[in-house]
Structures are given as C-alpha cells and as structure tokens.
Amino acid sequence: MAKRPHSSLVLDGPERAPGRAMLHAVGFTRADFWGAVKKAANGRSFDVFEGLYVDGREPYPWPTMLRTIGLQLVPDSVPRIGVTSAADPAGVVRVMEIELGSSAAVAGVHVGDELLKVGEVAVADAEFGAKMRLHYNGRPTGSPLPIVVKRGNDTLTLNGVLRYAQSAPRIAEDPAASAKAIKLREGILRGTVDK
DSSP, X not given: OOOOTTTHHHHSSTTHHHHGGGGGGGTOOHHXXXXXXXXXXXXXXXXXXXXXIISSOOOOOHXXXXXXXTEEEEEEEEEEOOEEEEEOTTSOEEEEEEOTTSHHHHHTOOTTXXXXXXXXXXXXXXXXXXXXXXXXXXXXXXXXXXXXXXXXXXXXXXXXXXXXXXXXXEEEEOTTOOHHHHHHHHHHHHTOOOO
C-alpha cells in the first residue's frame, strides 16, 4: 500500500468514494487538488477557471464548453396538468393547488378533488405525475386529456387537454458539430483519443 499521509484514510478501503469529499478534512489542500488537475492537463493552468467559476460568481459557460465536444443544451418541456397533489392519511390523492391557466384549471378541477385518473393513467399514488409524463411525452399539445375526479360523492370526467411546461434543459448531440468536436466527444466517452 502506498504511503499517502494526507489521503490514505479516505482513499483506501471499500468505502473510499463517498469519503473523497472529506479530503480537505484530512489535510488535502486546494494546492494539492489543483496541482493534480494541472498535472493531468499536461501542465495547463486552471487559475483563471478557478477564479471565475469555482471561487467566483460567473455562471459556467455550458453552451461554449459543450460545443467544444459536439454537444448542446436543448430546452426541454414535459406534459403537465398543473396541479400540486398529496396523498391524505387514507392514501387518497387530493388536489392541493391548481396552476392558473393549466390544463386542470381549464378543465375545471377544484382544490380538494380526489384524482382518480389522468388520461389513461390511473392515480394510484402521489407519484402518478411521472407515469403520466412518460405516457404522454411526445404527443401533440392540445390532445384530449380527460381528468377523472371524485368531488364529494360524484365522479366527474372533466375535459382537459395536453399541455407542456418547461423543465430543465437536457444535453444532446449537436448535429452541426465539427469532426474535431465529435472526435473529442467520442474520445471522452471511450476513454481514449486517437492521435
């Protein structure tokens, strides 16, 4: 076993990965970290990078950096009905809030309604939204989306329509990427770069 007085406590043994965040606590300094980064980058300094993005307040330039390796940020949207729901103590999923102008609002869903079904997706628990998004993703906006609720003693089928809401952007391959960018990306993904 190698002698590493500052890091052997967290780098050796089967549970080493979670402890790497604790390197500072056992004497691993910023100079140690950036020295290792510089060595891995064939001597390239990361002082400016650290000053801007690690210690500084500048947002990381994702579009520029991703373009270097033939990738891009793509805005994304997902199907949503526009409600906040929660299961009550009996496990019944009830509408807690309704987003103004949402599919649920336009269809006439009320706060307190018990959600039974959204389109073809049964509401069996408070995680129904993920199932609904998966089932309806890619379908055209405005497609019929019946929302079945129980209000008091009445079961109602309300006429909703499919709407999309913005979500976090996703990373996708850039179809206009240069040959060099594609080569870099493939090298990163394979772990080797052809010279």
